[in-house]
Amino acid sequence: MATTPQTNTDLAAMAQALLVCDDVVICGHVSPDGDCLGSQLALAAALRQAGKRVSCVLAKDDPVDRNLLFLPGIEDLVPAADFDGAVFAFVGVDVPTRERIGQAACGLLDRADVSFTLDHHAADEPMADFVYVDPDAASTTTLVWKLADLLGARRAGDVALCCYTGLVTDTGRFQYQNTNVDAFVCAKEMVEAGLDASVVSREVFQNRSLPSLRLEALAIERMRLQNDGQMVTSWLTLDDFAREGAIKADAEPLIDALRAISGVRVACLLREQEDCVRGSIRAKDDTDVAAVARRLGGGGHKAAAGFTLQMPLEDAMALVEKALAEAVSGE
Known part of the structure; x- marks a missing residue:
């Protein structure tokens, strides 16, 4: 305690x-x-x-x-x-x-x-x-x-x-x-x-919806492995949710699929919303993703954190990937 x-x-x-x-x-x-x-x-x-x-x-x-x-x-x-x-x-x-x-x-x-x-x-x-x-x-x-x-x-x-x-x-x-x-x-x-x-x-x-599985397939298809495979990022758009008939909760398990990849230390999934971009970060080593999230206006635990960015999805991805790369490299 x-x-x-x-x-x-x-x-x-x-x-x-x-x-x-x-x-x-x-x-x-x-x-x-x-x-x-x-x-x-x-x-x-x-x-x-x-x-x-x-x-x-x-x-x-x-x-x-x-x-x-x-x-x-x-x-x-x-x-x-x-x-x-x-x-x-x-x-x-x-x-x-x-x-x-x-x-x-x-x-x-x-x-x-x-x-x-x-x-x-x-x-x-x-x-x-x-x-x-x-x-x-x-x-x-x-x-x-x-x-x-x-x-x-x-x-x-x-x-x-x-x-x-x-x-x-x-x-x-x-x-x-x-x-x-x-x-x-x-x-x-x-x-x-x-x-x-x-x-x-x-x-x-053991109760996932079909839209959730389809979103996972999209997230895996789009994933970007960087820093010698130590970090992975992916994203989902509003159109993805509309097309698959998915709701916000359907995206909750997806970050774990990215995190599970061999060699990955840090995973991040961005989810486009009406007026912002929501991000979830997970680590499977001692990388402090809460510190990364705080830099981006969010917070959480050392191994699991989140944030919200008021910017277009493309800009958010660039900002997040830079922050994550610095965290993974120890800068």
Whole structure:
């Protein structure tokens, strides 16, 4: 465990503070992934066991990845902009900054009596009263798993399922560099609580759409290997998505296909959107892609990061390839 300097509490104190809150709103980051949604829903299930009124909101009114629709409670998620209920406590999970909670910042965070952050992404400026951020945690759901125990919750069922989903997706099925001893300990505890890990594997990793596979074929066809094959980049356009009938979530697995190529140290996939270009970077050695992402206005973890560029796709590709080449060569 290595909490950030901004951390001002521990999990036991956070549990006690939450137990005196009756109306709790839980929010994650924009474009929520398995760790974000799993953290929200697992914490909500644990707090409801303690008799709390809990609502989970989406930072932005975007469709949820269909591979995560099996998570219990996901049908009750509402966009933050549409939520008009009570907000005594606001909890941000898997998200460290106001900018990443979208429409929930002014509408919900600012009118809460007390606020909490539970996360594993380091940030310079805290956004809540109670802050616990551990960058060494494999996923935010491992922190929720421990917090649920301190809340006195029975962790079988929904809590275990949602927490494991966040853990297995953020570690890439225990393949990424963030996989550590604690990740396996938490996974063991979840299985001991009755979790059927095969359910998560089937729903998340064996449930790809045909448009997703077609996008992968395009990304591989276009890939550009550079720096003696140590870095690979590729891209997808808006027309690609329209032609294949694909949605944003269909592109999520593609970066791993590029990353898996022998000899590649760093992979990047650019995805054209209406008014910007979104980029995902992955490393499979000690190259710090979060540092690259920060140079490009984004952020993330050392081995997995993302960014957004307000420029044409061609210009974005040139900028990104230059930044990646410098990172790979150690400049």
